[in-house]
Amino acid sequence: MKALMVNYYILMKLHAKNYLKFPMNIFLKLIYIPVQMFMYFLLWRTLIPDGASDFRFMLAYYLLVCLLTQAYPFVHIASGVMTDVMEGNIMSFMVRPVQYGMRALSKYSSWMMFYSIVFIPALIFVYIYMDLSLYRIALFIIFAVIGMLIEFICWYAVGLASLFMERIKGLVITVLSIRMFVSGIIIPLTFFPDNIRSIAYFFPFRFYIFVPVNLLLSGWNNYWFDLALAIMWLVLLYLLSRMLWAFGVKRLGGAMS
Amino acid sequence: MCLKRAIDLTIIMLKMSFNRAKMFKADSIMGIISSVTYLSANILFWVVVMTAPTFALEGWSFQNIVMFIAFSELFFGLDGAAFTMSSRFWRVIYSGSLDALHTRPMDSRLRFIIVNIDFVKIVTAFISFMILILVSGVQIVSHLPLLVIGFIFVVLSNIVLSLMRLTLSYAAFWLGKMDALSEVADCLTWFNKYPLVNVPGVASLLFRTILPFYFFSTFPTEVSAGMLSHSDIVLGLLFMSLCIVFWVIIHGMVWKRGLRKYESVNG
Numbered sequence: 121m122k123a124l125m126v127n128y129y130i131l132m133k134l135h136a137k138n139y140l141k142f143p144m145n146i147f148l149k150l151i152y153i154p155v156q157m158f159m160y161f162l163l164w165r166t167l168i169p170d171g172a173s174d175f176r177f178m179l180a181y182y183l184l185v186c187l188l189t190q191a192y193p194f195v196h197i198a199s200g201v202m203t204d205v206m207e208g209n210i211m212s213f214m215v216r217p218v219q220y221g222m223r224a225l226s227k228y229s230s231w232m233m234f235y236s237i238v239f240i241p242a243l244i245f246v247y248i249y250m251d252l253s254l255y256r257i258a259l260f261i262i263f264a265v266i267g268m269l270i271e272f273i274c275w276y277a278v279g280l281a282s283l284f285m286e287r288i289k290g291l292v293i294t295v296l297s298i299r300m301f302v303s304g305i306i307i308p309l310t311f312f313p314d315n316i317r318s319i320a321y322f323f324p325f326r327f328y329i330f331v332p333v334n335l336l337l338s339g340w341n342n343y344w345f346d347l348a349l350a351i352m353w354l355v356l357l358y359l360l361s362r363m364l365w366a367f368g369v370k371r372l373g374g375a376m377s
Numbered sequence: 378m379c380l381k382r383a384i385d386l387t388i389i390m391l392k393m394s395f396n397r398a399k400m401f402k403a404d405s406i407m408g409i410i411s412s413v414t415y416l417s418a419n420i421l422f423w424v425v426v427m428t429a430p431t432f433a434l435e436g437w438s439f440q441n442i443v444m445f446i447a448f449s450e451l452f453f454g455l456d457g458a459a460f461t462m463s464s465r466f467w468r469v470i471y472s473g474s475l476d477a478l479h480t481r482p483m484d485s486r487l488r489f490i491i492v493n494i495d496f497v498k499i500v501t502a503f504i505s506f507m508i509l510i511l512v513s514g515v516q517i518v519s520h521l522p523l524l525v526i527g528f529i530f531v532v533l534s535n536i537v538l539s540l541m542r543l544t545l546s547y548a549a550f551w552l553g554k555m556d557a558l559s560e561v562a563d564c565l566t567w568f569n570k571y572p573l574v575n576v577p578g579v580a581s582l583l584f585r586t587i588l589p590f591y592f593f594s595t596f597p598t599e600v601s602a603g604m605l606s607h608s609d610i611v612l613g614l615l616f617m618s619l620c621i622v623f624w625v626i627i628h629g630m631v632w633k634r635g636l637r638k639y640e641s642v643n644g
Binding site: 152153155156159162163164165166168172241289290291292293297298300301306311312313316 | 403406407408410411413417418419421422428429431432433434435523540550564565567568570571572573574575576580
């Protein structure tokens with residue numbers, strides 16, 4: 121375990137150094153935000169002419185949603201695994217003292233740490249704008265970190281499907297469209313009719329977007345249940361990815377011999 | 378002569394595009410499924426918004442919204458299939474392959490756009506447009522001229538957006554790698570996601586003149602749904618024409634100046 125953590129730390133440091141070389145990349149990712157927020161501002165200003173508090177909620181909600189969805193090119197986690205499988209690079213990881221998933225996870229987590237440079241000011245803005253408590257901010261951070269891990273493992277598992285299928289482009293697009301539907305990106309899930317909401321609750325994607333943002337802005341008290349569910353999803357997805365790897369590598373070995 | 382070459386090349390690309398779709402059937406089917414999912418999500422958003430008591434889009438019924446989605450899908454379909462690539466033209470400049478394209482018997486920009494057209498996407502955009510128009514319950518026969526006007530506006534605004542994207546990508550003549558600017562150009566399509574109604578004064582004027590965001594889908598919907606008077610339509614046509622002229626002039630000027638600045642090893 122100690123050796124694993126040392127490897128992970130070294131990899132994270134390497135990725136961090138790489139990101140530090142191109143600091144502007146972090147801010148280039150934010151080019152979309154002002155345009156998106158202006159569009160949301162126009163939309164909700166029109167839709168909520170009188171309800172000032174609802175309007176504030178929606179603006180804060182979409183600001184956080186924009187920042188979370190654009191935090192990382194999640195699809196690249198899956199496509200990176202697919203490229204490694206297609207080009208055979210994955211074979212070299214069999215003889216390395218680092219687990220294959222560790223490389224992608226270290227890259228992902230070091231980027232997310234850098235991204236907090238952008239995220240923290242936005243969080244401070246929302247804190248003041250919505251007059252929130254620090255307790256809710258702390259809860260948001262805990263849930264967002266768990267959600268980030270769930271999001272990572274989801275896309276990693278999608279990538280590992282390339283060990284069984286030749287190309288996963290179609291699968292990636294399908295997962296992406298389902299994610300948009302059920303994660304709370306288009307509208308808070310609480311606005312959905314009951315039957316659609318229960319479908320959305322069946323998927324793990326809401327733990328990255330809807331659950332932390334809604335907890336921060338609405339502050340409902342039933343978060344222990346969501347926390348337990350999120351951890352359960354995390355464990356389930358981890359086991360799934362381990363299973364995909366174990367069975368997939370066997371097939372890969374067969375194909376190479 | 379130039380037009381004939383463009384048509385010939387388009388036909389060749391059309392055949393290749395459909396052959397590719399046939400060859401990668403699973404991929405094509407997945408693409409259609411995901412388009413349907415995206416569309417469903419969009420419709421669901423509007424169902425939620427239009428049925429919630431706290432929200433109201435003054436002057437717009439759900440039928441109008443479905444028409445808006447139809448035009449919006451058409452706009453996105455045409456944009457994604459043919460015009461998005463305009464914002465990637467900077468790569469041709471940056472990589473130094475522009476001079477090689479200049480020796481070809483066709484305008485380098487036109488050629489770049491034609492060879493990158495996704496014809497299958499155009500067909501699916503038309504199909505979803507037609508289905509959504511039918512679903513909206515509009516009287517197609519009586520509204521046909523208005524629908525055609527709306528359609529023409531969608532195509533024209535796509536062309537203007539393409540000119541804007543090309544103009545932005547010409548910045549590569551001076552600045553080199555233009556990844557960020559192509560991102561800026563891409564995010565302009567965000568103004569097509571929701572109806573641009575009740576836009577505040579200055580922004581409203583900008584969106585109808587220099588930046589044609591109002592004409593992306595909002596104006597075509599308002600025309601087709603009969604929400605505008607004849608004078609409004611004529612005024613819209615006037616603004617659109619001014620916008621086209623403005624961007625054709627700006628685009629031409631920047632292109633000429635950029636070409637003067639351009640240098641490569643001719644490789």
